[in-house]
Amino acid sequence: MGMVVRDEVRKMKKVAPLVAAMSNEARCVALKKIAEKLVEKQSEIFAENQKDLAAAAENNVPDAVVKRLKFNEGKLNDVVAGIDMLINLEDPIGKITLDRELDEGLRLTRITCPIGVIGVIFEARPDALVQISSLCIRSGNCPVLKGGKETTFTNRILFSIIYDAVIEAGFPEGCMLACEQHNEIDELLKCDGLVDLLIPRGSNAFVRYIMDNTHIPVMGHADGVCHIYVDSEADFEKAIPIIIDAKTQYTAACNAVETLLIKRDDKIKNEFIPKLIDALSENNIQLRGTKEVTELVDAYYEKKAADNAGKLDYEAVDENEFKEYLALIVSAKFVDGVDEAIEHINLHGSHHTDAIITEDEAVADRFIRLVDSAGVYQNCSTRFADGFRYGFGAEVGISTSKIHARGPVGLEGLVTYKYKLVGHGQIVGDYASGKSEFHFKDL
């Protein structure tokens, strides 16, 4: 396009307050129009998507990426369902979260409002473009969108359909912006003072690069080292499927489990470990355990006198080598109990999502209170950490920061607030001198 990003973003900054002031109705009408137009123009969209798929085939793009960049009827139905869900959610804007009379005729109100201009840099997934745009429109924000280059054709038509729908619904010109060139990311990073928030999605290295090269606040997660702690009071019938689901259901996801912490306990060693070994090997999951763990695997196979066929792929590693694999590999070590598990997770985890498997409510409660992560789970898969599964309609990303939004970020993470103070000529001097006094009455 050859546009100068800063100039376009500066124009967007001017219209952002107008978008912020759009009524709930206008925002919902815009979403309805988007959904209608996407369905209406589906054959054109699919045709553009074919061009991206052809280019991907030519460039030997990996299968996993091709799968994500395909945009078919199934994915169209999903994004349209997501838009319907967003329309039905409560308006996140204009909520009064504090209403206080500071003194007679001096009233303070805190009101939620959009953040403003939000830059989202996301992977090669056309459905992500629709979801992110919809979330921003629903919450009165102006998005600057940069998708993966493998989806250039699909993104271009999707953006143009969405932009037309939004303008038809009465939104101001320039309320959405699409970047296509990779160098435009660096231009965007320099737009501090104009862009209010950046949401990068992608590899650790990419998110770190963004964080290190901008003064704009960044929301995102750099790592997803998720843990499952198997307690002595675990129900093994739950533990095994949860571990397998958390590792295999979407191995490359940030909420996939990477490390198993297991209570050092005879029942566990005698009954759970054999089940775990079989389950891991059946699912082609490699085990990288501490020596204490792998010696049990040795003993298990020795006792079974198993040959190599169907045997677990395992090796002993030092626990300092445990890391985020994003592959069919899981680390494991024994711990003395829930407190050691908590300490390990808080020091070595990434504060994303960590689970305990136990039927002991007191132990579960301790784990949930003391583990310092965005998601603390009992008896379910870490893979549930996701905006759609939380009922948020969609998500713009998952945050492991403790500042602003934490965990899967839906509409609420795209909202800030302002303080409105309405008086009748009050001055601070009168309160400093004692002539007037605050009475702080919540209304």
Next chain:
Amino acid sequence: MGMVVRDEVRKMKKVAPLVAAMSNEARCVALKKIAEKLVEKQSEIFAENQKDLAAAAENNVPDAVVKRLKFNEGKLNDVVAGIDMLINLEDPIGKITLDRELDEGLRLTRITCPIGVIGVIFEARPDALVQISSLCIRSGNCPVLKGGKETTFTNRILFSIIYDAVIEAGFPEGCMLACEQHNEIDELLKCDGLVDLLIPRGSNAFVRYIMDNTHIPVMGHADGVCHIYVDSEADFEKAIPIIIDAKTQYTAACNAVETLLIKRDDKIKNEFIPKLIDALSENNIQLRGTKEVTELVDAYYEKKAADNAGKLDYEAVDENEFKEYLALIVSAKFVDGVDEAIEHINLHGSHHTDAIITEDEAVADRFIRLVDSAGVYQNCSTRFADGFRYGFGAEVGISTSKIHARGPVGLEGLVTYKYKLVGHGQIVGDYASGKSEFHFKDL
């Protein structure tokens, strides 16, 4: 002290979850003990403060700074009153802000919790040390405190009294930390992964330095360019005292007014401008107006045939030269109406606090909706932007960021949340395959 900051902060990181799990009662008991001990040991505190005052006199520290570093009975009473107020505020921790059944036996709860380890770097004001510590203890956070060097003696005794009180109340060792050496700030900035949030208070240059030299999230404001827009429907009897209060009540504060925007209107020019000229000159406030403004001042004095005695100090400047003065200087320019005022504020302001003076509710409403600032005021002084005046008990600072807390930051800005998900063995695979389905029931 010669301590290695990173080692101490690493220990703190380990105890932070224990502090986070302290009961509301335990946190309130700690605050009561702090207040009691401060009163009990007041003569010792005042004696240490005398040492700081003596050093300040020797080093020719400016009067304004000396005034802030003095800690006397009046300031002691204020901080003790602040602690009492904090005790009586609702517990910010453990609030359930979402409670949703995702499916039968799969319950999601969002619970507020402390942020963890918070580094606060603040100016030479002993009362700030007490306020910040109290806010952190009330909200279950572990503070790392670095105060101005001019208050070394006072801060040392205050910290030791507060720390002893907190330990006596059952808090774990190492839950609070004081830095005394300036180089320890740079050590603190490198503690990413251990410190969850930095709150720098001080000059623009200092806050910028912190933001540019750390990967830890920073909450704060770098500028305070606050505006007052005087509308044609302004009540001049309110406008003049508000402008004078906003400029003079505490000139060096970030919420002091810096720029006046005035409706270009005959009534304003004939009636308001003369009142403004007299009020500014009476209060020794220098005016840096656009030519259109200063020509009116010329005309006013010409008509009055005034000599130089008591005459306003004024000069014509280009509006690009308007800035944060933090002194008895105010900028002024005419605008065509509320929309031009809004555009000027959004592009040239610092999103801190901006006020409109008008009796026209529709115009006020437009201003309040479209001005993109933490505080949007009608008919009152910008100086009200303050945690104490908002009824927050105290503040750790004022944020102009739109991420996380915005405006004066009290307890709520020191809080994040976690998602707790309790299941009975649920796995994501079953929802992906359609075997199970979410039903999203808010409880």
